[in-house]
Amino acid sequence: MAVDAPAVPRTAAAIRPRRERDQELLVWPDLVFIEFIAATVFLLMFVILSTVLDAPLLNQANLDITPNPSKAAWYLVALQELLLHMHPALGGVIAPTFALGIIGAFPYIDRSNDGQGTWFGTSNAIKITLFAAAFASIFTVALILYDQGRHVNVVTSVAQEFDKDWQWPGKLSMFQNVRAIQTGWEWSIPVPESAQLGPGEHDGELNWPDDLSHVPMPFNGTSGPDWMRWGPPTFLPAWMQAMYWYDLNMNTPAFVVELFIPVAIMVLLPVIMILMLRRLGWVNNMRDGSIAIFTGMMSVYFILTIIGAGFRGAGQDLVLPWDVPHID
Amino acid sequence: MAVSEQPPGPGLTGWLSDKLFNNYIWRSIFRSGYPNTPRNQMLVVATNVFLHLHPTRLHKTHVRITHTYCLGGITFFFFLVLTVTGVMLMFYYVPAADRAFQDVAALETNIRFGMLMRNLHRWMAHGMVISVFLHMMRVFYTGSYKPPREFNWLVGVILLTLTLALSFTGYLLPWDQLSIWAVTVGMNMAGTVPVMGEQSRFILLGGFEVGDAALIRFYTLHVIGLPILAAVFMAVHFWRIRRDGGLARPL
Ligand code: HEM
Numbered sequence: 001m002a003v004d005a006p007a008v009p010r011t012a013a014a015i016r017p018r019r020e021r022d023q024e025l026l027v028w029p030d031l032v033f034i035e036f037i038a039a040t041v042f043l044l045m046f047v048i049l050s051t052v053l054d055a056p057l058l059n060q061a062n063l064d065i066t067p068n069p070s071k072a073a074w075y076l077v078a079l080q081e082l083l084l085h086m087h088p089a090l091g092g093v094i095a096p097t098f099a100l101g102i103i104g105a106f107p108y109i110d111r112s113n114d115g116q117g118t119w120f121g122t123s124n125a126i127k128i129t130l131f132a133a134a135f136a137s138i139f140t141v142a143l144i145l146y147d148q149g150r151h152v153n154v155v156t157s158v159a160q161e162f163d164k165d166w167q168w169p170g171k172l173s174m175f176q177n178v179r180a181i182q183t184g185w186e187w188s189i190p191v192p193e194s195a196q197l198g199p200g201e202h203d204g205e206l207n208w209p210d211d212l213s214h215v216p217m218p219f220n221g222t223s224g225p226d227w228m229r230w231g232p233p234t235f236l237p238a239w240m241q242a243m244y245w246y247d248l249n250m251n252t253p254a255f256v257v258e259l260f261i262p263v264a265i266m267v268l269l270p271v272i273m274i275l276m277l278r279r280l281g282w283v284n285n286m287r288d289g290s291i292a293i294f295t296g297m298m299s300v301y302f303i304l305t306i307i308g309a310g311f312r313g314a315g316q317d318l319v320l321p322w323d324v325p326h327i328d
Numbered sequence: 329m330a331v332s333e334q335p336p337g338p339g340l341t342g343w344l345s346d347k348l349f350n351n352y353i354w355r356s357i358f359r360s361g362y363p364n365t366p367r368n369q370m371l372v373v374a375t376n377v378f379l380h381l382h383p384t385r386l387h388k389t390h391v392r393i394t395h396t397y398c399l400g401g402i403t404f405f406f407f408l409v410l411t412v413t414g415v416m417l418m419f420y421y422v423p424a425a426d427r428a429f430q431d432v433a434a435l436e437t438n439i440r441f442g443m444l445m446r447n448l449h450r451w452m453a454h455g456m457v458i459s460v461f462l463h464m465m466r467v468f469y470t471g472s473y474k475p476p477r478e479f480n481w482l483v484g485v486i487l488l489t490l491t492l493a494l495s496f497t498g499y500l501l502p503w504d505q506l507s508i509w510a511v512t513v514g515m516n517m518a519g520t521v522p523v524m525g526e527q528s529r530f531i532l533l534g535g536f537e538v539g540d541a542a543l544i545r546f547y548t549l550h551v552i553g554l555p556i557l558a559a560v561f562m563a564v565h566f567w568r569i570r571r572d573g574g575l576a577r578p579l
Contacts, residue, residue, distance in 0.1 A: 024385040028369040031382060031391055038398045039405050046409075046455065050447030054436075060429040061508035063537060070509035072517075073499050075457050075492060080513060089525065092517030104485045106468070107478035116474040117389070117576035129469070243523055287471065294468055327505065 058327065067327040068314045077308035078301050084316055085147050085178065086262035095266065099297055106294065110286040124282040125291055131282070132295035135273050140303040143265065148318045149177045178261055182209055182253035209253035217248045270296060381566050389577050395470070396575070399463035403491075404562065406456040413449040414551065421501070423547035425540045428503035453495050460491045472576035480568040483561055490558045497550035500543060508538050511546070 072080045082091030115121020152168050159166040174185035188205040216223035221230045232246050277283040277292055313319035349362040360371035370384040389395055421431045435442030467473060473481035500511045519529035534541025
């Protein structure tokens with residue numbers, strides 16, 4: 001392994017001719033001058049900005065008055081947007097942590113030296129970047145619109161042009177938004193009564209969502225055959241007790257809606273994108289793949305930020321930017 | 329060290345610069361003369377603690393603006409100015425729930441240039457978050473994380489996190505409705521982490537909601553804890569750029 005991943009590959013350093021003095025400039029004055037100009041320009045720009053535009057100061061903090069909407073700082077608004085569509089731990093912490101981990105891992109995934117120090121170093125890099133940006137942006141917007149049920153509004157208003165009484169069909173109720181899978185959908189299949197465990201009705205039918213909303217986890221100490229029932233593990237220190245899934249029951253429909261579907265989407269869409277790019281013959285190596293994934297992640301972050309900051313009004317409803325209430 | 333190698337130029341300017349740069353006091357401070365010969369230009373970079381972050385020479389691709397757009401440098405410059413304006417703000421600001429808001433409001437009404445300092449600090453903080461993102465993107469799209477710069481990319485990711493943390497902790501300090509609710513929203517996210525969430529939220533806030541204890545914690549992190557960490561990692565970042573053979577360029 002050590003041979004595969006040298007921290008400072010000697011080869012890379014050795015390929016380069018020792019020194020090309022004729023290609024080199026002196027730091028003083030060539031670089032120091034540029035740095036000085038850049039610093040001056042930016043300082044001036046910000047001084048001017050600061051004289052014309054005042055930093056906001058609203059009313060004094062008061063936890064009894066909740067502004068509606070209350071928003072995170074703009075660079076965290078993307079995560080706040082995710083919270084609306086999935087389990088808060090997944091959207092607010094786990095997914096972003098993974099994203100940071102993936103960003104940190106790029107140099108360890110894409111280890112070759114080719115194309116370093118050149119903008120868009122591979123032959124398809126620009127095409128890949130544009131494709132990934134478009135792919136990620138379109139799907140992000142589409143998924144948000146879907147989860148807000150905007151397709152229901154559109155289809156309904158079009159259909160009502162022809163038939164005033166048209167309603168979204170009950171058969172498709174689970175496709176109103178993601179949450180509707182849990183709250184707007186009911187089905188049942190016959191099962192032998194003896195197989196029905198748990199607190200639900202033992203009526204010979206397995207009902208979605210009721211019968212599945214309280215599925216005992218294995219070894220939770222309170223369900224299953226007698227030998228699997230035991231008291232709370234009070235002999236453990238408190239912090240260990242807190243981690244033990246004693247009496248834990250899974251809300252399967254909520255699990256599907258809040259965790260399974262979001263994770264599946266976040267894993268599958270990038271995979272599909274990479275497969276498409278491979279099919280197109282654009283992605284041929286790790287560098288190309290990394291460009292696609294990085295661009296996709298940046299685009300999703302960008303779109304989420306725009307939508308979260310500019311299009312979320314009172315109650316985090318999707319509204320047009322000029323309808324976002326002004327907070328003071 | 330270096331003695332004047334260049335005979336004084338003709339005319340008044342020559343005489344003036346000779347008097348200015350070739351005297352005992354100037355030499356006691358800067359060792360080398362005014363950097364107007366290649367030798368002195370290299371010496372000034374090599375012997376000055378601030379300039380010696382740079383190599384004495386660099387490849388000519390690296391002074392092309394379009395290679396880096398100076399984004400890392402601008403981020404660092406923002407950090408420096410934020411330190412200066414931040415210290416100014418500290419003179420007037422007391423991190424206590426019953427005072428903080430008035431102190432910030434007084435910057436506008438009672439303190440000459442107070443609002444300028446606050447505005448500069450605020451806008452540059454936003455600027456730094458934007459420029460660190462753009463810097464990361466330029467490093468990525470130029471493939472400059474490739475070996476041997478893998479670790480410096482990781483240091484960069486840490487710096488990105490620290491920049492966001494600095495901005496987030498600073499957000500609370502004006503103690504207005506914007507700050508307290510933004511931080512409440514942010515901390516509630518932290519609170520949902522399985523196993524560790526509630527505890528880490530409690531530790532960061534020093535309680536169950538954003539109050540006095542949270543303000544003093546955020547303040548301490550914002551003015552000393554995180555800046556020191558960021559400065560240390562920046563030092564590593566810059567050191568590694570030189571150790572890795574300067575900026576990346578085509579092989
Ligand atoms: C506070 C934050 C940061 C500061 C002050 C900073 C500063 C700098 C500076 C001054 C350079 C020299 C070249 C240039 O100006 O572009 C540089 C290069 C570099 N930075 Fe950063 N940086 C920061 C954050 C980051 C981040 C977030 C990343 C990546 C995730 C990163 C990765 C790199 C790498 C790999 C190089 C070497 C580039 C090359 O060889 O061309 N840095 N940084």
